[in-house]
Amino acid sequence: MRFDIITIxxxxxxxxxxxxxxxxxxxxxxxxxxxxxxxxxxxDKHRQxxxxxxxxxxxxVLKPEPIFDAVESLTGASGRESYKQGTRVVLLSPQGRAFTxxxxxxxxxxxRLILICGRYEGVDERVADALVTDEISIGDYVLSGGExxxxxxxxxxxxxxPGALGSETSAANESFTGGLLDFPHYTRPPEFRGxxxxxxxxxxxxxxxxxxxxxxxxxxxxxxxxxxxxxAELDERDKALLEKFDNDI
Numbered sequence: 152m153r154f155d156i157i158t159i160x161x162x163x164x165x166x167x168x169x170x171x172x173x174x175x176x177x178x179x180x181x182x183x184x185x186x187x188x189x190x191x192x193x194x195d196k197h198r199q200x201x202x203x204x205x206x207x208x209x210x211x212v213l214k215p216e217p218i219f220d221a222v223e224s225l226t227g228a229s230g231r232e233s234y235k236q237g238t239r240v241v242l243l244s245p246q247g248r249a250f251t252x253x254x255x256x257x258x259x260x261x262x263r264l265i266l267i268c269g270r271y272e273g274v275d276e277r278v279a280d281a282l283v284t285d286e287i288s289i290g291d292y293v294l295s296g297g298e299x300x301x302x303x304x305x306x307x308x309x310x311x312x313p314g315a316l317g318s319e320t321s322a323a324n325e326s327f328t329g330g331l332l333d334f335p336h337y338t339r340p341p342e343f344r345g346x347x348x349x350x351x352x353x354x355x356x357x358x359x360x361x362x363x364x365x366x367x368x369x370x371x372x373x374x375x376x377x378x379x380x381x382x383a384e385l386d387e388r389d390k391a392l393l394e395k396f397d398n399d400i
Contacts, residue, residue, distance in 0.1 A: 152261065152312055153183045156301050157221045158268040159200055161186040163298045173305060176315040184305065192217040192224065201271055210272030218267060218278050225265055231284050237262030240283045241304070243297030244269050247286035250304065252327035254287070258304070259311035266304060268297030330383030332372045334364035366392055 156164060168174065168184055176182045190198040194216070201211040226234055234240065239261050248254070258264060267274070267283065279286050289300045309315050326333040337348040351363045369389055372379050373396050380393070 152181070152259075152308075153185070153263045154305055155185045155187060155225050155263070155265045156268065156305075157187045157189055157218065157265065158296075158298055158301070159189045159270060160268075160296070160298055161188050164302065167302045168305070172315055173309050176309050176312060179314065181312050181314055182309055187221055187225070189213075189217050189221060192220040194220075204272065208272070212272050213270055213274045213278075215275040215277045215282075218274065219282055222265060222267070222282055231282060234284070235263075238265070239263070239285055240265045240267070241285045241287055242267045242269065242274060242279055242283040243288075243300040243304070244274065244279070244286050245288050245291075245293055246273075246279075247288040250287050250289045250300075250307075252307070255304075255307040256311055258285075259308045264304075264308070266297070266301045268301055270296040327379075330379055331368045332376055332379070334368040335371070365389070369393060370396060 158164070164184075164186055168177070173182070173184070177184060189200050193199060199214070200217050201213050204210070204212045222240055223229055226238060226240075228234055231240060239258065241258075241264060243266060267278070287300075287304070289303050294300060337352055341348045341353060349363065351359050354360070369392050372383070373393060383389075385393075
């Protein structure tokens with residue numbers, strides 16, 4: 152899988168991608184990450200990538216020309232209808248649809264992702280109208296630019312690339328898989344400052360452990376993110392447990 156990141160600050164990413172899973176996945180040739188300086192695609196001597204917004208207002212807006220030139224030079228195509236199958240072009244923007252685990256799983260099926268990092272007051276709307284396939288936000292807040300959001304997307308998606316985690320079940324057991332938060336985790340020592348790890352986890356009884364983990368995942372989701380339960384994959388036992396939690400409150 153290949154990631155192309157278009158940014159005016161390519162050095163921002165060097166530390167973020169030189170550690171952990173992303174570095175290992177790249178070393179194993181499971182992924183490829185390429186950084187592209189947007190200023191390299193300008194045509195004026197000042198290498199200008201932004202200008203004042205039409206209609207007035209504060210700040211500056213990223214110009215369409217260098218962004219179109221950057222994407223089209225990478226894809227060899229003009230306009231999003233001509234992209235090769237498996238290529239998606241993502242604009243990182245507060246106006247985009249919310250990034251979720253489900254969307255990460257969808258994007259992980261792509262052969263290539265081109266990520267455009269917004270900056271300043273935003274990006275000329277013609278980029279969203281005619282160039283990108285997806286406009287994505289990582290949350291309901293405003294960042295100085297799309298670079299931190301690009302790191303989040305790459306990290307979340309790389310975890311889903313087969314072989315990246317070293318275990319076929321690691322990604323399947325994480326938070327938001329199946330619509331629930333993850334269950335609590337414990338490790339050695341079994342007793343710490345008077346706090347005991349749950350007895351069931353030390354029992355070696357795998358069926359009981361799985362039942363406990365499911366119950367705890369439901370309980371944590373109910374407490375911290377009840378909104379997730381609306382779309383979670385629940386069976387009759389899960390629903391009975393949730394009703395019991397309500398009665399216990």
